[in-house]
Amino acid sequence: xxxxxxxxxxxxxxxxxxxxxxxxxxxxxxxxxxxxxxxxxxxxxxxxxxxxxxxxxxxxxxxxxxxxxxxxxxxxxxxxxxxxxxxxxxxxxxxxxxxxxxxxxxxxxxxxxxxxxxxxxxxxxxxxxxxxxxxxxxxxxxxxxxxxxxxxxxxxxxxxxxxxxxxxxxxxxxxxxxxxxxxxxxxxxxxxxxxxxxxxxxxxxxxxxxxxxxxxxxxxxxxxxxxxxxxxxxxxxxxxxxxxxxxxxxxxxxxxxxxxxxxxxxxxxxxxxxxxxxxxxxxxxxxxxxxxxxxxxxxxxxx
Amino acid sequence: xxxxxxxxxxxxxxxxxxxxxxxxxxxxxxxxxxxxxxxxxxxxxxxxxxxxxxxxxxxxxxxxxxxxxxxxxxxxxxxxxxxxxxxxxxxxxxxxxxxxxxxxxxxxxxxxxxxxxxxxxxxxxxxxxxxxxxxxxxxxxxxxxxxxxxxxxxxxxxxxxxxxxxxxxxxxxxxxxxxxxxxxxxxxxxxxxxxxxxxxxxxxxxxxxxxxxxxxxxxxxxxxxxxxxxxxxxxxxxxxxxxxxxxxxxxx
Numbered sequence: 001x002x003x004x005x006x007x008x009x010x011x012x013x014x015x016x017x018x019x020x021x022x023x024x025x026x027x028x029x030x031x032x033x034x035x036x037x038x039x040x041x042x043x044x045x046x047x048x049x050x051x052x053x054x055x056x057x058x059x060x061x062x063x064x065x066x067x068x069x070x071x072x073x074x075x076x077x078x079x080x081x082x083x084x085x086x087x088x089x090x091x092x093x094x095x096x097x098x099x100x101x102x103x104x105x106x107x108x109x110x111x112x113x114x115x116x117x118x119x120x121x122x123x124x125x126x127x128x129x130x131x132x133x134x135x136x137x138x139x140x141x142x143x144x145x146x147x148x149x150x151x152x153x154x155x156x157x158x159x160x161x162x163x164x165x166x167x168x169x170x171x172x173x174x175x176x177x178x179x180x181x182x183x184x185x186x187x188x189x190x191x192x193x194x195x196x197x198x199x200x201x202x203x204x205x206x207x208x209x210x211x212x213x214x215x216x217x218x219x220x221x222x223x224x225x226x227x228x229x230x231x232x233x234x235x236x237x238x239x240x241x242x243x244x245x246x247x248x249x250x251x252x253x254x255x256x257x258x259x260x261x262x263x264x265x266x267x268x269x270x271x272x273x274x275x276x277x278x279x280x281x282x283x284x285x286x287x288x289x290x291x292x293x294x295x296x297x298x299x300x301x302x303x
Numbered sequence: 304x305x306x307x308x309x310x311x312x313x314x315x316x317x318x319x320x321x322x323x324x325x326x327x328x329x330x331x332x333x334x335x336x337x338x339x340x341x342x343x344x345x346x347x348x349x350x351x352x353x354x355x356x357x358x359x360x361x362x363x364x365x366x367x368x369x370x371x372x373x374x375x376x377x378x379x380x381x382x383x384x385x386x387x388x389x390x391x392x393x394x395x396x397x398x399x400x401x402x403x404x405x406x407x408x409x410x411x412x413x414x415x416x417x418x419x420x421x422x423x424x425x426x427x428x429x430x431x432x433x434x435x436x437x438x439x440x441x442x443x444x445x446x447x448x449x450x451x452x453x454x455x456x457x458x459x460x461x462x463x464x465x466x467x468x469x470x471x472x473x474x475x476x477x478x479x480x481x482x483x484x485x486x487x488x489x490x491x492x493x494x495x496x497x498x499x500x501x502x503x504x505x506x507x508x509x510x511x512x513x514x515x516x517x518x519x520x521x522x523x524x525x526x527x528x529x530x531x532x533x534x535x536x537x538x539x540x541x542x543x544x545x546x547x548x549x550x551x552x553x554x555x
Binding site for chain 2: 003006007009010013014017018021022024025133136137139140141142143144145148149151152156163242246249250253254265268269273276280283284287288291292
């Protein structure tokens with residue numbers, strides 16, 4: 001319950017920040033929210049209308065209430081760069097992002113789980129040592145670097161996969177490279193987590209018992225040890241899910257994948273802040289909510 | 304100030320896209336600036352930024368974390384609550400959001416990273432200091448009239464030195480990671496030379512043949528910094544963990 005309170009305070013802070021940040025910039029909040037280009041193209045009436053709608057002549061707390069009311073009504077504003085409602089943009093791009101994260105996170109979790117168990121069984125061997133260092137090295141790279149390295153190798157040098165989403169003939173081929181790079185980003189984490197958890201279980205007595213009962217190595221590895229690390233591995237899955245919502249932005253930008261990160265990037269470049277404001281709020285809400293659910297479900301397992 | 308951080312306008316311009324030669328070991332970029340010098344100054348800027356953040360994090364977490372454990376009571380509970388809230392905040396996205404709006408220079412950026420990064424270290428120091436404070440010799444010091452600040456200065460700082468190394472490595476890694484990612488997106492100050500910006504710039508020329516000396520050097524330099532920080536971090540963490548375990552076995 002205590003943690004639940006923390007997370008609710010966090011959500012309130014996020015709301016206040018996303019409301020207050022555009023108003024923090026010196027100058028007109030209208031131009032901060034919609035971008036100067038959009039303002040230059042608007043007529044006086046439109047600007048006056050927006051001011052009236054946002055309540056900019058009212059006190060700050062009243063503006064905040066209007067902001068909250070609009071969000072809870074689902075009225076997230078209008079993007080003047082895309083010429084669409086923000087909610088429609090999100091509705092179009094969000095499934096792309098979600099499918100990318102979902103597919104790659106599932107694959108990397110399963111792979112990391114299997115290979116991590118395998119490594120924990122051979123702890124101390126050269127194979128384990130080398131792969132552990134390699135995994136630490138890869139996991140310390142930022143997402144965009146992994147994406148660019150794969151882009152240079154597969155799309156520029158070998159020319160077997162398309163570099164950019166719009167240039168590709170088939171969706172599947174274009175989906176492959178972002179997916180592989182997101183797997184590469186997440187796999188080391190999954191591997192290291194599983195391995196470290198499993199190493200402590202390999203030493204347990206019941207593994208010796210299982211060995212004495214002449215169970216096969218494979219059975220001991222994937223059933224006896226695997227079952228015991230499954231719980232924290234699922235926690236890791238959920239935590240990484242929230243973590244990747246930030247990392248996926250960079251992968252999408254590197255491959256110009258039409259997800260929410262790429263849309264965010266485009267609107268940052270064109271200073272279309274109406275979308276940025278809502279997008280940041282949405283992503284941080286997703287992250288905090290997933291973390292909250294994880295903590296609620298698995299608090300006993302982790303501490 | 305003293306010419307730091309290095310900005311693009313400080314660099315001399317030569318011919319554009321020169322091939323690597325004796326004069327320009329890595330060639331020049333699209334604006335005619337020497338690539339080797341750009342990579343070196345980008346690396347230097349990242350290091351300066353991370354030093355700023357590391358200093359800030361370590362000072363805050365040492366003082367606040369150990370004082371929380373020493374004073375206890377309401378002070379401790381209040382700050383624990385604040386720390387928990389800060390840990391729950393999605394720091395990366397918020398750093399990004401703030402940078403989008405205010406386009407901070409290096410000093411402000413280090414401050415923003417610091418605001419969202421002090422909590423983990425402080426929590427770590429607090430949990431370790433709490434164990435030290437419970438030991439007998441601290442009680443003895445108290446009995447002889449040593450105050451909290453005296454204990455902090457004379458005993459606790461010495462005990463938590465290895466932990467400070469771990470925290471420093473972690474926060475340096477995180478700072479360079481977020482800085483290079485954000486400059487890759489072009490969100491940080493556009494004047495300051497940065498490795499992420501160099502990489503993003505050279506992505507436009509992927510289909511020309513120049514990417515080999517425009518993209519590879521900043522990329523390798525960033526990989527080198529981050530991988531070494533990562534491996535160093537894991538290594539020291541293992542060492543410190545072992546040391547803490549030994550401490551626990553000897554102590555009460």
